[in-house]
Amino acid sequence: MHREEKTFRLRFSLEVSFPDDFDGEEDEFAWAREWEGRIKPELLKDVFESLRRHPAWNAHIRNRGISPADEIEIVVSRDFSGPQPFRIPS
Template sequence: MSDDYREERTYTIELRLSASFPDDYEGEEDGYEWHARFDRVVRPRIARAVIEALMRDPGWKVTPTTRGESESERLELRVERVVTRE
């Protein structure tokens, strides 16, 4: 039996993506390039910024964990703080 005591909380950052087009746009003409660019350029920057921000404070351990979901649609991180007695 473990002597560990664990407290947990959840913090959610949710992004709702959209793109607006001119009135004469026929739909899907760009092959969802706006989203492909987000996936290729912006999403990795966001993930990196969140992880770096968490790790700037000593004592945090950050582990990406998708639990079988698509990494392109979800970023889930397990963030652990280990509190030790001195």
């Protein structure tokens, strides 16, 4: 079977700013917990909901051994190896 691939990356870099007199222990990384606990799960849910609107494509998460706190890979695939539906040219 012949296979082709293309990589597309959508990268998020999280940055927070604090006043100069901020002691790094004060917030106990509350911003990171907000990202991991609320924002990232909502974002992933929205991505998969969007992909489901394209039924010819399949999507799943692939684990390459990197912590999901650092990377989540979503594989979006389409199979052309089987019979294709008959289409009347327009």
